[in-house]
Amino acid sequence: MFHRGDDAVTEEHSLDESLLVEPESRRRPWREFLVSTPGRLSVLGIALVTAALVTGAITSAAIGARQQRIETLRTHTEPLTYAAERLYSSLSIADAAAATSFISGGVEPIAVRNRYNQAIGDASNALVTASNGVASTDAAALALLSEVSRNLADYTSLIATARANNRSGNPVGVAYLSDASAMMQDTILPAAESLYSEQSRSVADTQVLTGRLPRAAFAVAVALLVALVVAQVYLARKSKRRVNPGLVLASLLAATLLIWLAAATLVSTAATDRARTEGAQPLGTITQARILAQQARADETLALLQRGSDEQSEVDYTRRSAELADILGGLQDGDHGPATTPPIDAAVTALADWRRAHTMLQEKLDVGDYPGAKAIAIGPADSASPATFAALDESLQDGIDRFRSEELDGMADAYRSLSLLAVGSMVIGVLCGFAVGGGIWPRLNEYH
Template sequence: MTTKAPRKTTRKPRKRAATPPTPAAAAAAPAAGPAVPAAGAPGAPASTEDVPRLLNRWQVVAVLACLLFAALTAGLQVMSWHANRAAADNTEQLVRVQNIQSTLFRADALATTAFLTGGLEPPEQRAAYDDAIESITRQIADAAEAQPADREALADLNAAVTDYNATIAQARANNRQGFPVGAEYLRTASTGLRDTTVQGSAIPIAKALVAANADRAESELGAQHPFLVLLPGLVALGLLWWVNHQLARRFRRRINVGVALAALTVAVLTLVAFAVAAVQSSHNSDLRAGSYDTSYRESTARTAGNDAKANESLRLISRGSGQVYEDRWEVASQVVQDNASDETASLWDDYVSVHQQVVDLDNGGTYERAVALATTTDSSGSTAALDAFDSRSKEIVSESGAQTTDALRSGNTGILVLAVITLLLGIAAAGLAVWGIAQRRREYA
């Protein structure tokens, strides 16, 4: 009988349950999963935007754009207002100093013409001369008070006029006594009045004053710059557009109402400021080419006309050696023809016609008749013809000068009012921008 061998069995070892790690070991073990880059390293996730801080920055940009626009535009408008005032004041001063210059030549013409009569000069001509000197002294004082920049030159001019008047007084005293030296005193006074080589001569000082005030007046007349007024508005609109664009990107709103209203306010104010400046610039250009130019040129003609009359008398005083004064007369006459208005040009032609008769009589050997024609106060003489020209020319200078200054001052207050409105509405535009950004800030919160 066979017996079966017993089955050999093998038992598999049982797996032990994993022992949970101790807290210390768990803390020491590295965390599972992919490694995360450190903040700031390449591949790190972008940091979260600080929206409130961005909103604050955009608000600062919008507010500064509006406020700077308001301040700069209002400042330019105030400068425009001041320029018109200065142009009016400088035009008035120009008329004063030109009148001083013309009256100086007028006084010299009266003195030389009266000297031709010999002995006691006609009372009316002496009174006219004294009135001219008194008028010059008064106008110098008025001009010094009106324009501090001219005071030093006007003081020198006053001293020169005093010296001239003293020399004329010596010439008169000698002429009354029949002394030939009187004529020399007269020529010295008249030549010294015009002498450009001697420091302190009256006419060169007066001409320098005229040139300085003309430069100031014309500079202020041209001080309106419309396109310069556009720049602050364009810059402000560009910044407000940028702020609105940034808000649209973050909040998916195409237009921020507050910022848009601020931009609209800036745009309207800029267009109004530009239009006003453009109109004022055109107006000032018209004045410069119109009444201002008429006043300046007519005063130049009046000055030259009286200079010519003085040279006419000096020619006769010098008798046979007076050609140099006739040459000066021709130069002065050409200045009158180049600058006189149509109205006074015809009056000057009347004087030129009589002067030619004086020259013909003198050249023809009838000296006494030439003197009589030059000194008579009748309408047929050269004195009456010159007086008619001088009187009308003086009126035109006064009228056109007043038209210029009145036009510059009338309506100029409106520019100042516009500057105040621009400043206030610019502040309001800044408030609108703040309000618009505050809406987004509430949405974010």
């Protein structure tokens, strides 16, 4: 209090107590909690639970995606490839049958005509199946299918004209047949082959992708197991207890997931590799062998129809039959399952018999014995070309069926080996999270 003239003036002073608090002591409660032992335990528990759930989710997603690729391969890609193979084979069979029908002269044998009609029908069905299976965005495949469809109509028209002239005894029928065969060999079959090769590559690429190990799933599973072990060591030092039952259970669950993941993916990868090496790859090879056989048969028939005047047909037959022998020899020396060995051995034997028949046929043509050559080309004898070629074609078709069966069995095994893992990994992740909570919560209660 002080005086100003006659008035007394009083000033009151208040104390700001916040100034008495040291700056470093003004900590927020959550910071104090985090640096405390209960806070660290809480953070550890939340991190481990999150890691367990993330591990389960990532593993489930990886396995689910792998199964989806296998299922797409089984139900879409492989059937589309098979349709392309049937288209390719049926076109070759039709061309060979069309040429054979001209040898007898006049009206062709019913069996040969039926074989041609069946082959054209099979090719048309395969064309429809392939067209329905190709994606609308696959412009290259659609263009190939369009080319085959358009030219196949022209081919059948030429064959019909050739057959009509042949029945009438007009020599021009052979010229129409030659034009039709040239269209098949130079235009239609190359387009069908390109389509088949493209679809085969798609199968091979998918199989390689499916055969890869899910690295992300393995990485998170291993990281979770290591984190759980480290957490147990940390808690043992903090709580002076050697064993935490909850974390031990969580570790066992994580180890179970890792072992299950490793076993299932290794079995799946092995099955996928088997489907590729013992199924898809030799299937493509033996399919090519059957195409070569059909083309060589057409060359043999055209050479006979032209009575040796055109040496190109004989040159083509020699080249294709030699290439066919090399392919079958490679398949015979390959490491395949016991189920696929018999048809390959039978095909090698049948090819040798057919080549001997062709040699006799050519010898007859060289001396001008056309009736004798014709008897070998269409005769009923077991050593004649029809019987030996039929044995070769049946063996090759049997091999195709068996190799495809090996491929489908391998893909089915690859899919089955992953059964329940997608769901099981998610369940294990959740159980692991509960186990972590059960291990951390009692330790937290000790500080309350």
